[in-house]
Amino acid sequence: MFLTVSKRLEFSASRRLFVRDWTDSENLTAFGPESIARYGTGRNYVVYFIFTGPVDATTGMLINISEIKERAGKIVQQRFDHKFLNEQNPAFADLPPTPENVAWQLYVDVAPLFSDVDAKLCACHLTESPDRSATFFFDGRCDGNYWLEFSAARRTMSPHLSEAENRKLFGTAAGPHGHHYRARLTFRTEKLDGKAPLFRHDSINAASSALRSELHHRYLNEIASLKDRPITTESLARYLFKRMNSSLPTLHRVRLHEREDFFAEAWEDENVFLGMRMSFNAAHGLHAASLSEIENAKLYGKCNNPLGHGHHYLTETTIGGDYDQRSGTLYDFVKLRDAIEKSLEPWQDRHLDLETDDFREIPSTGENIVRALWPKIDNRIGQRLTRLRLWETANNRFTLRRTS
Numbered sequence: 001m002f003l004t005v006s007k008r009l010e011f012s013a014s015r016r017l018f019v020r021d022w023t024d025s026e027n028l029t030a031f032g033p034e035s036i037a038r039y040g041t042g043r044n045y046v047v048y049f050i051f052t053g054p055v056d057a058t059t060g061m062l063i064n065i066s067e068i069k070e071r072a073g074k075i076v077q078q079r080f081d082h083k084f085l086n087e088q089n090p091a092f093a094d095l096p097p098t099p100e101n102v103a104w105q106l107y108v109d110v111a112p113l114f115s116d117v118d119a120k121l122c123a124c125h126l127t128e129s130p131d132r133s134a135t136f137f138f139d140g141r142c143d144g145n146y147w148l149e150f151s152a153a154r155r156t157m158s159p160h161l162s163e164a165e166n167r168k169l170f171g172t173a174a175g176p177h178g179h180h181y182r183a184r185l186t187f188r189t190e191k192l193d194g195k196a197p198l199f200r201h202d203s204i205n206a207a208s209s210a211l212r213s214e215l216h217h218r219y220l221n222e223i224a225s226l227k228d229r230p231i232t233t234e235s236l237a238r239y240l241f242k243r244m245n246s247s248l249p250t251l252h253r254v255r256l257h258e259r260e261d262f263f264a265e266a267w268e269d270e271n272v273f274l275g276m277r278m279s280f281n282a283a284h285g286l287h288a289a290s291l292s293e294i295e296n297a298k299l300y301g302k303c304n305n306p307l308g309h310g311h312h313y314l315t316e317t318t319i320g321g322d323y324d325q326r327s328g329t330l331y332d333f334v335k336l337r338d339a340i341e342k343s344l345e346p347w348q349d350r351h352l353d354l355e356t357d358d359f360r361e362i363p364s365t366g367e368n369i370v371r372a373l374w375p376k377i378d379n380r381i382g383q384r385l386t387r388l389r390l391w392e393t394a395n396n397r398f399t400l401r402r403t404s
Contacts, residue, residue, distance in 0.1 A: 001374075003055065003367060004122065006048040006397040007068035011081035014040035015097040019195050031096065032201035040084050046127040047076070047106055048397065053119035055371075058288050059299060060363035063119035065396055066301065071113045079109060095194050099126050099134035100144050104192055107136045136192075143252065144187045144198035148208045150216040153178040157221070158230035160326045169327060171334070176219075179258040183240055188252035199248065207247045211240070230328020234272050237264040238323075264330070265318075273386060274330045275318040276337060280344045283310040284352040284364040308351060313369075315344070316389040317377055331384065339380035343373060366390055366398035374400055 016038065017031035027035035034041055049072050055062050079089055085097040091105045103126040111121045120138070127133040133145040156173040157166040166174045187198050214223065220231050225243075229235050237256040245251045245268070253267040261277035285308040286300040296304045303309065317340050323330050350356055352364040358372045370390040378385040390398045 001371075002052065002401040002403050003062060003371070004050050004052045004399045004401075005062045005065065005068075005119070005367065006050045006125075006399065007065050007072070008046060008048050008395040008397070009069065009073055009076050011045050011047070011076050012042065013045060013080055013083050013085050013097075014042045015085040015092070016040050017096045017098060019096055020094065029202045030197050030200050031098075032205070040086065043128045045080070045102070047103070048123075048125040049106075049110060049121060050123040050125060051114070051119040052122045053117075055367050058290055060286075060288070060365035060368045062367050063114075063117060064299070067114075067117070072110045075106070075109045075113070080106070096197070098144075098197055099128045099132050100136065100142050100192055100198050101194065102126055102128070103134045103136040104142065107138070111138070134198075140191050142189050142192050142198065144189075146185045146187075146199065146204055146208075147182055148185070148211065149180065149182050150212050151178065151180045152215050152218050152220050154220040154231050156232055158232070158326065158328045159228060160230065169329070169332070173333075181215075181236075182257045183237075184255040184257075185244060185248070185251060186253045186255070187248070187250050189250070199250065203248060207244055210247075211243060214243075230326075232328040233258050233262070233264040234266075234274060234323060234330050235328035237266040238272065241266040241268070262333075271320060272323040272330050273318050273320050274336065275316060276340060277314060277316045278337075278340045278344060279312060279314045280348045281310065281312050282347050282350055282352050283308045284359070285309065286363050286365060287353075288363050289361070308353070311392050314391040315340070315373065316387075316391075317385065318387040318389075319381060319384045320386040321382075321384045331381070336381065339377060343376035343380060366392045366396060370398040370400050 016034065018027040018035040049068055051063050051068065053062050083089055085092045085102070092101070095101050103124045106126065107121065107124040110124070114121055122138045123135055125133065125135040131147045135143045153176060155176055156170040161169065189198055220226055226239065229239060233256060237254050240256060241251065241254040244254065251268065253265055255263050255265045257263040263275045265273040265275070285305055286303040287296050288299070291299065319331055319336065321330060346356060352369070353359050359368065362368050370388055373390070374385065374388050377388065386402050388400045392398070
């Protein structure tokens with residue numbers, strides 16, 4: 001298993017996307033209208049600093065999240081927040097401050113600050129708008145994300161199944177209904193070029209416009225290119241990948257949300273994944289039995305309140321496995337939902353330390369909660385869990401991934 005802990009920070013900045021030694025036409029083609037924003041245009045940025053490493057058996061922590069906020073926060077405040085990045089951050093004197101380059105520079109600036117701890121900064125994820133984000137990884141890889149939206153009606157069904165089979169498998173969803181879809185296109189490079197964008201504005205704009213013309217405000221079951229395909233979220237994600245990859249060959253994967261809490265992913269290696277978000281409310285308090293009261297108070301701060309405190313936790317379960325060509329499904333939606341609900345039910349509206357057996361002997365840190373939840377869900381879905389995320393708050397995220 002591969003565990004990560006992520007801390008979310010925010011900053012605001014202005015920037016202009018352009019390369020000084022390119023012509024106006026070249027910059028416009030690569031970066032779009034933002035290239036002509038001579039004095040900069042603004043963004044409210046969100047950055048996740050993502051760490052991995054061993055979990056301390058006594059404290060239950062991979063890293064003290066407060067340390068991330070304190071150390072990384074200084075870099076964010078001093079070098080990025082309320083700056084015109086092109087002029088006031090030397091890193092962007094010659095490089096355009098694209099999301100990919102900003103994520104890269106945040107990693108470069110922050111990683112050395114944690115050389116004295118066992119945890120390692122393994123990635124920085126930066127969101128600059130609802131439409132654009134990027135992730136820079138410790139090994140030099142970088143993902144650039146572009147979101148597009150469309151609304152469409154459909155019947156969830158497969159032309160390869162009988163009407164009775166469709167009704168049995170998809171229930172009421174086999175009848176006409178609609179969704180506002182959000183699709184994330186992810187492009188990957190093994191090494192950033194720096195100047196050249198991961199994908200050009202003219203190419204992504206043309207491809208997304210063509211896709212919207214085909215799908216937006218349409219009845220998907222009647223579109224010629226989809227008539228022989230199952231109309232499921234998984235199948236549509238596969239179609240979007242194939243459709244966009246034909247004009248954008250560096251596309252790595254597509255995530256399709258039919259609603260905020262349910263999505264499917266299709267990857268270039270033809271793997272398909274299904275994800276579902278579900279929340280629960282619980283109380284807890286952080287306390288390590290082998291530490292003194294003074295040590296606990298220093299380590300956990302206000303989370304060491306002896307009367308406890310609580311969170312509205314959010315989970316995101318992602319599963320993989322064999323995609324069924326005939327039905328167009330990876331896993332039964334209802335069975336997946338029920339498996340997650342049953343796994344969370346013993347914790348719902350409970351004090352995790354006092355009313356469950358999972359944290360009688362270990363601190364109920366986010367690291368330990370996500371590790372305790374994994375087998376509860378995984379055993380109910382035939383060991384098909386590939387990634388499990390837990391948001392303790394909007395700012396603190398814990399992620400466990402299957403590595404084999």
